[in-house]
Amino acid sequence: MAYEMNFTPVFARTPELISGTIDTIVLSGQSIVIGLTIGLAVSILRVDGPKWAAAASAGYVEAFRNTPLLVQLFLLFFGLPYIGIRLSADHAAILAISLNLGAYSAEIFRAGLLAIPKTQIEAGLALGLSRLQVMRYVVIIPALRVIYPALTGQLTLTLLGTSIASAISATELTLAGAKIESQTFRSLETFLVLAAIYISITFAFRLLYWIVGLWLFRRSVPKTGSAVATLSLPREAET
Amino acid sequence: MPALRIENLKKSYGTVPVLKGINLAVENGDVVAVIGRSGSGKSTMLRCINGLEPFQEGSIVVAGHRLDQSRANLRDLRKEVGMVFQSYNLFPHLSVAENIMLAPRVVKGLPRDQRELLVRDVLSRVGLAEKASAYPDELSGGQQQRVAIARSLAMKPKVMLFDEVTSALDPELTGEVLKTIAELAEAGMTMVLVTHEMGFARRVATRTVFMHEGKIWEEGPSAQIFAHPATPELRSFIATDLK
Numbered sequence: 001m002a003y004e005m006n007f008t009p010v011f012a013r014t015p016e017l018i019s020g021t022i023d024t025i026v027l028s029g030q031s032i033v034i035g036l037t038i039g040l041a042v043s044i045l046r047v048d049g050p051k052w053a054a055a056a057s058a059g060y061v062e063a064f065r066n067t068p069l070l071v072q073l074f075l076l077f078f079g080l081p082y083i084g085i086r087l088s089a090d091h092a093a094i095l096a097i098s099l100n101l102g103a104y105s106a107e108i109f110r111a112g113l114l115a116i117p118k119t120q121i122e123a124g125l126a127l128g129l130s131r132l133q134v135m136r137y138v139v140i141i142p143a144l145r146v147i148y149p150a151l152t153g154q155l156t157l158t159l160l161g162t163s164i165a166s167a168i169s170a171t172e173l174t175l176a177g178a179k180i181e182s183q184t185f186r187s188l189e190t191f192l193v194l195a196a197i198y199i200s201i202t203f204a205f206r207l208l209y210w211i212v213g214l215w216l217f218r219r220s221v222p223k224t225g226s227a228v229a230t231l232s233l234p235r236e237a238e239t
Numbered sequence: 240m241p242a243l244r245i246e247n248l249k250k251s252y253g254t255v256p257v258l259k260g261i262n263l264a265v266e267n268g269d270v271v272a273v274i275g276r277s278g279s280g281k282s283t284m285l286r287c288i289n290g291l292e293p294f295q296e297g298s299i300v301v302a303g304h305r306l307d308q309s310r311a312n313l314r315d316l317r318k319e320v321g322m323v324f325q326s327y328n329l330f331p332h333l334s335v336a337e338n339i340m341l342a343p344r345v346v347k348g349l350p351r352d353q354r355e356l357l358v359r360d361v362l363s364r365v366g367l368a369e370k371a372s373a374y375p376d377e378l379s380g381g382q383q384q385r386v387a388i389a390r391s392l393a394m395k396p397k398v399m400l401f402d403e404v405t406s407a408l409d410p411e412l413t414g415e416v417l418k419t420i421a422e423l424a425e426a427g428m429t430m431v432l433v434t435h436e437m438g439f440a441r442r443v444a445t446r447t448v449f450m451h452e453g454k455i456w457e458e459g460p461s462a463q464i465f466a467h468p469a470t471p472e473l474r475s476f477i478a479t480d481l482k
Contacts, residue, residue, distance in 0.1 A: 117326075119324060119326050119328050120328055120330065122291055122324070122328070123322075123324060123328035123329075123330070123387075124330075125291065125317065126289055126291065126317055126321075126322040126324075126391075127317065127341070127342035127346065127390070127391070127394060128314050128317040128318040128342055128346040128394065129341075129342060129345060129346060130314060133345050133346070137330075137341055137345060138330055138341075141332045142330075142331060142332050145332075217332075219332060219333070219334065219374070
């Protein structure tokens, strides 16, 4: 007996799907901004910080990379109230996903920082730049260029990971879908539609990363000293 | 006061001594070539002068800044002591002009119009005025090294350090870099050069220092050092080079 697809009951809930989509985009966007900020700071501390800060950074990274995101989410949402910190589901979701991305991206950033030759750093220091200025003006952009594919891959994983926030009833797309499914009993149709929406969101985000990449690396070229004009992103005309 | 005075400089890597008590004075306008075999400590000594290498004993006074084990005020010193490296170390994501302007902008806060004048000035001094908007990987090794010299000049250093700056270049490109350095010497820049270019040391350096086993083995006016080496070690070193 063939199953007859019927999307009508699902499409009837379009407003909920749209608001779920917006919630997922907002949750992802906020978590990505906060998470990457954490990741960058932690990676710099781990590579170039005082010993205690490097150790603390390493501890954080290990703790969050070796526990499930779902458990982290439960800890923040169900666990913290016992020590007097009460977060809304949405806030707990942003915090957990940001901290999770912070740990993963810190390792990616660290790989990039370590890929920059020490001589580049020495050249910056010899010119009188502070360590922080060397980081900012000399190291970051070439380092980002090295790790950009890995980093944007991680961001896609993080975006899709926001669906886990439905487990604590944070408002986002999967929660909206689950509600629709439970009321229409159109499981196959509902989750097919959800999958299609997630694909659209990730593609939109990846397009955004690509554009950001073009801007970030508009003037960067492959490693120093390479005589061959290898593939590089288009460079601005003379400014 | 000399432009550079090194007193009893001692450095070791773990238990291995690399510099065993260096004393050296360089007057303003002096061009000092430092020669010696690999491992004799010459690059390490140079890198101590602007604090890239910490050291255990002794002191260095350069361009009026005192450097000791405390490593205080290192940035003030580095603003006035330029350094050029063997591997050029231009920043690959910045154009030639941006490479040159970076430190004057972020370290000295030089305004934009003055930065542009500065770029033109230092690039013309190294003969690359037309390359301001090029990127490092579009330049030959010799050109990159001349840009690195220009970048260092843009900080208006009182003393410049050159660490085997032609070792990565073929003879033709070596020539153009050495010519640039010779012009700086003529203009009165105080310089310390670690080099393997004996002919250049002899012609351009006012004084030559021969390092051996972590010590200054012999030093004097270049003409004398090369024509009448006093120690057997220097004699054999010069002889090896001629072969």
